[in-house]
Amino acid sequence: MSEAKEITLPIEGMTCAACAARIEKNVAKLPGVKQVNVNLASERARVVLDPETPWTEVVSKIEKTGYSVPVREVDLNITGMTCAACAARIEKVVGRLDAVRSVHVNLASEKAHVSYVPGVIHEGDIIRAVEKAGYGATLASEAAEAEEKQRKLQAYRRDLAKFWFSVLLTLPLVMQMLVMLIGGRPFLPNWLSWLLATPVQFYVGWRFYKGAYHSLRGGAANMDVLVALGTSVAYVYSAILTILGQPDVYFDSSATVVTLIFMGKLLETRAKAKSSAAIESLAKLGAKVAHVLRNGVETDVAVEDLRVGDLVRVRPGEKVPADGVIIEGTTSVDESFLTGESMPVSKQPGDPVVGASINQTSAFVMRVTKVGRDTALAQVIRLVDQAQGSKAPVQRLADTISGIFVPIVLAVAVLTLLIWGALGNWSHGLLAAVAVLVIACPCSLGLATPTAIMVGTGLGAESGILIKGGEHLELAHRVNTVVFDKTGTLTAGKPVVTDVWTTEGVGRDELLAAAAALEAQSEHPLGRAVVAFAQDHGVEIPMASKVQAVPGHGIQGMVNGARIRIGNRTWLADANLAIPGDVLAAFERAGKTVVLVAQDDRLLGAIAIADTLKPDAPGTVKQLQELGIEVWMITGDEARTAEAIAQQAGITNVMAGVLPADKAAKVEALRKEERVVAMVGDGINDAPALAAADIGIAMGTGTDVALEAADIVLMHGQTHGVVDALRLSKATMRKIRQNLFWAFFYNVLGIPLAALGILSPVIAGAAMALSSVSVVSNSLLLRRLRLGKEVHAA
Secondary structure, three states, X not given: OOOOEEEEEEOEOOOOHHHHHHHHHHHHOOOOEEEEEEEOOOOEEEEEEOOOOOHXXXXXXXXXXXXXXXXXXXXXEEEOOOOHHHHHHHHHHHHOOOOEEEEEEEOOOOEEEEEEOEOOEOHHHHHHHHHHOOOEEEEOOOOHHHHHHXXXXXXXXXXXXXXXXXXXXXXXXXXXXXXXHOOOOOOOOHHHHHHHHHHHHHHHOHHHHHHHHHHHXXXXXXXXXXXXXXXXXXXXXXXXXHHHOOOOOOHHHHHXXXXXXXXXXXXXXXXXXXXXXXXXXHHOOOOOEEEEEEOXXXXXXXXXXOOOOOEEEEOOOOEOOOEEEEEEOOEEEEOHHHHOOOOOEEEOOOOEEOOOOEEOOOOEEEEEEEOHHHOHHHHHHHHHHHHHOOOOOOHHHHHHHHHHHHHHHHHHHHHXXXXXXXXXXXXXXXXXXXXXXXXXXXHHHHHHHHXXXXXXXXXXXXXXXXXXXXXXXXHHOOOOEEEEEHHHHHEOOOOXXXXXXXXXXXXXXXXXXXXXXXXXXOOOHHHHHHHHHHHHOOOOOOOEEEEEEEOOOEEEEEEOOEEEEEEOHHHHHOOOOOOOHHHHHHHHHOOOEEEEEEEOOEEEEEEEEEOOEOOOHHHHHHHHHHOOOEEEEEOOOOHHHHHHHHHHHOOOEEEOOOOHHHHHHHHHHHHOOOOOEEEXXXXXXXXXXXXXXXXXXXXXXXXXXXXXXXXXXXOOOOOHHHHHHHHHHHHHHHHHHHHHHHHHHHHHHHHHHHHOOOOOHHHHHHXXXXXXXXXXXXXXHHHHOOOOOOOXXX
């Protein structure tokens, strides 16, 4: 069976949660659609569908529901064209791509203009199609996201101008209303009030009529229906009274409500833009120009033109243009954008470097290994983008309520009018009904969850914590058991020499020189640790000859005419060497591996090697325990070594001697005890256990982020990221609960007050606008959460 495909479509025209719920309901009815999530805050729909289901059916259903999927345009510089046939060929090849609406290639200017549906294909797909046709293609302008941002900015400026025009016309009506509230007489004739209110109602408020029409055409009612209906009733009723010569009119109410709600939409737009700022800031991080070395000549090219295998020089202070490997030079690189760690990382030939990191000290030459959508930065952006478009399970309740909310509100408004009318006060009943319609708009319900998730996942990305979706963010706050893998997770994953013991009359440097001479010709990790330690302590390493490994025992060879052996106790005990058991036992109790060094038949000493605990591990364990979380360690090491490391970390629950294949079963066993388990591993060897846990947390290394197995990826190798991820989850869920509580509380309290006539339409309009803005603003307060600061000192 072929694998399902996923598309993410931008949607225009949504105004509240009812819109999102309606789109989800209609698209979900399509045959072949497996999953659909519509995010009101990011204005996008993520759809998972069978490969045989055309994406055009999804777009068609969205448009029939009353909304639109915008078409984006991109300009490309084309190289390699020689005649009109070349241009025709490119048009034909690109035009055959799924989701390309139109393509025009200009031979004279060597440019192509392509219109396409974003989310179905990307600019990179178009560029690759041109290259397969035998030509070169690069983006002629900034990315389409920048164009989209500019379009939204222009629309915002137009709406801002429209708002101030509305304020200018509404101000006299509001002043008259205030004068009447303190007992004064109206100073505007009704015909002038009518004249002032009309542009506000139909020009400024046209967006509500348009939205209401599309919503009703799609078979549902949304926020726009409530606003358009409520203000129109007040406006039309006042117009009739004016024609009949009656003194009491409500043009001030209709105009003021439209102005206030329009203002609320403007403030909401600004706040929503801030909530999605994480992706924009990430997208700006990449370098623009690369210094490519070709045939010994350095040439500046756009980063988009880089290809795998290119040699690139990076000067001090410049951004690394793409992912690659250093082949010449040593330097320090700031990778804080990816890992959240502020300390620069030392780099030398053979070390990987990540695109968008900053070269700090010296120039170096690198070979490009990944470009475009394959780079670590592009992966991070893609992951954050998907997470911000995802939906947490807690949002289902809000979506369900929003879907049925508007029809209920309409019924309550009609009932309010009829009851007041039956009591003989139709005029008051009309205002109460309008207030009910206006105050009940479910915008805040629709924004409560997605805005918090967008801010939470964005904040996590800035600290090197990538959360793959809203469902993982929600589940993580319930974690009560954390299981750490030992090697590479709690420990550095790199053996180092911790102790050197020598027999009487033997100097430390003598021992290290003999051992390093042999180990310099070995590839064993313990051998490399010995050589590194000797070099760090300035020991001159002699040449060894006749070096050979003895499987299961150690290594031997000739150094300065003497036979040197390095190995375990069993091998050297056979040679009747005096091995001090108390020394070995002390090292082994501390969880260290001991190798003995002998020269001919004389014991020179012992070298203790350990995979040392990460400095922040004890503090991480302590903080998790303070949060009420039980901490376990799982490892394939034997019990004594495992217990020693666990004791240093402050962990009392240890599973030792566990084979990699059995780790998943151990995690499952903990889950069966009704625990919510987070498994923390390196994301590669521990993939089955990560997948078996409720939440899998992978300790990434910046470039190898193991995105598939884990639900949360820590882009750095520090354990404090586990605490940060769980704290972020708890803080985000707290914000979601606050948002949902106030959204529900606002409607539950506001509707009865409006129906009783206690709230006027004007106050209802102001409260409705304030509710949406307050929900988004409350989500933005998440950015005050400080991550990665508390654990270091522990």
